[in-house]
Amino acid sequence: LKKINSTINFQIVSPSVWAWRSGRVKQLRKFVDTTFCLFKFEHEYLKKHDVNSFHVGHPFQDIEKVEDVSSIKNRYGINNDSECLTFLVGSRGSEISNMLPIYKKVIKKVYENNKSYSFLFPVANQDHKNIIQAELSELEPPVFVQIDKMKEFLSLSTFTVSTSGTASLEAACYGNIPIICYKTSLINYLILKPLMQTNLIGLPNLILGKNVFPELLQNQCTPNEIFDAFILARENKDQLALRVANVKDLIKGNGMTEGARYLLERVDSASRSR
Template identity: 30%
Template sequence: MTSITPKSIVMVAGEASGDLHGSHLIHALREQLGSLFICGMGGKAMRAAGAKILIDADQVAVVGITEVIAKAAQVFKAMTQLKRLLAGLRPDLLILIDFPDFNLHLAAVAKKMGIPVLYYISPQLWAWRSGRVKKIKKRVDHMAVILPFEKPFYELHDVPCTFVGHPLMDSCTGRVPVRSAAPPNIDAPVIGLLPGSRASEVNTLLVNMLKAAQNLQARIPSARFLISCAPSIDGAIIHALLENHPLNHVDISHEPVSALFPKCDLAVVASGTVTLEAAICGTPVIVTYVVSPLSYWLGRALIKVDHIGLVNLIAQNRIVPELIQKDANPQMISDTALAMISDPEKYAAVCTNLAIVRERLGLAGASANVARIAAALMK
């Protein structure tokens, strides 16, 4: 009796978030297709899910220009290894997860070899360097996107595309019941402070958040604060900043934001995916964003969107405040927070709009939807 050779997939993720999404996708692929050989570049999560990791994503993960230069040799080595892998294995499918500059180059290599390419989690073409869509049209067979407004963008450029839903809806966050839109107790509100998942963000943003909290506590003595310490942050950093800017009724939380947000009447957050997690939980937020003057100047010149918060981008309207650069100061943060929690109508309107954003993110099942697309491409 002859054995059937299982389908083979090369999967490439270059960052921790992509590794996590890749691991969920591997489970979904095996649930739908049974026996598969999956290998490529990723991290601990993809390895634990059963992929053969030939290149560790930590070798190529970079943040900022200086790290790109420092890791150039490792990035080149990883690309060379993946090119050899594609040439030797000739997989039935190449799945690329985010990590655009690297992955779009690899997509071109696969296309020349006749290997189908599925791209999961789109580059932010809608924000900047939209001309890359021409490369995607030539190199990618199907885009699986996680933000609802990305599908019309690709359809406009005749790129096969499916909105698969947001993977957050498959996580603990997606299972959190939406909180009540009832206004908080103005005499004892609970306010979350989420300064980010990188030490540079925490050092930049938390000082102003703590000063704003002091302003609020001077006006509302019973106000309580929950400071989120991400797994990637040394708690000593937060403790040191808190010693220099002390508060009453304050706790440092190491729990996931899906557990933190439901406890908060309002949260002051660093811009990023965390704003979507707040929307899913139904917790009003104030989005803050501070970078170096040079980065901000370059961003203003290159980025072509009206909002920085993903919540506002999906709503296509500024439904939560954004305090950027000099506006992310203690007085503005505290004044904005007080205005939100002390106006029941405004507070209820924000909650209603966040519920709409949650609905637009789609239902749970992003990984399963991507797996179905993958199966179709391998037929």
């Protein structure tokens, strides 16, 4: 398309060139007139590499918690006096297979430490619900698995154990302190590790530009390590809650309206110059 003089190319949502396969930034510079970025750190990375970009911001900036938590607990049979810990186990079958046995042991350890906890699993579909319920059915602790109830469950919890990805950012935007976990097969890890351009993998930490929230990866992603990170996060809840609020502030960009105006101005300018 770029070979056609009259064509203006816009990239809606930047590829993760800052994280891996950084050579792709050359293609953006050569073939794309403007890249619209969800995150400020992406925008700054592209500017540093002479790629024209516009920081539009992330739609999670508009997230709002459900205030009436008692009605949510009553709806799903959750004890009104219980504290809630949400697990975001992943959106792919391989992630669920890798992470669920680990999270199962974490649930046992948390419940042994504090019997007031209920454990929440919002899932995307019935297949995932069936897998999780089958794996956790014999547990003594109260576990609740529901489809499409991310907003409700994250409104109940203060902490979230999250398989790394967009879910950790969504949790933070609901005011949850994320404990970010990821484990894959050894072969996948050995292939992916050399391609990574950053030591951080959690979006909340990338947005803050430092390792604020726990990241437990590969060999560190064990029940004991996750439990210890949870206990430490509880002890530092007030300080971490402030950083969670910072995350939501930092994902605000120029906005969709300004992004659309910018795009139309570029198109109009190009049309008049023909």
